[in-house]
Amino acid sequence: MGTMYYGGPGTAIHIEDRALAHLKIVIATKLRRGESFTLSWRHPEDEPRGRSTIWLHPSIPLRFVFDEPEPPELSREWIHDLANSANTSGGIMLVAEHMDIAPVEVVVPTAPLEE
Template identity: 75%
Template structure:
């Protein structure tokens, strides 16, 4: 479970590492451009029911902390979906990752080893 430390607040915001890695890309891009926006999410299990929204601005301190020491492999389409919501009037809506299934491939009967004659 990753954590965002926002501004001077002593209350950490807990977000699953994979989601936080994708959110970090979108947030960093927007803040680097000097853009302000909101980020909203539903409270995870184990916390009081509800949702929260924070206002992000380039002048507000922000720190991302990940439990996993290894960077996660990023899903480009999830980043694009989050970025698209960041550009809307509702701000970033932290949504679940949508995994696209790959189409079924028929068995490949071609030889798997190719011998090149000298």
């Protein structure tokens, strides 16, 4: 399970490493171009039902931390799908890779993390 820190160390969003690696490619490309967009995901089954959205902007600190030391093999199709959704008014909707059956796991702590 990797972690995306958004806006500082207190905002940790836990995302499965493979999904986070694909997101990193799309997010870095858009931010490098100076583009802002949203990222949305459905809450995991063990949390209250719903979804979350964050606004990604080049001026907001962002850090990706992966549990696995080696990067996973990337799927061009998944990157393409995520990039296409990033260019819509709804932004990126994090969904499972086409070959995966299980949904992508995203965990956002309900209380801020202590430094």
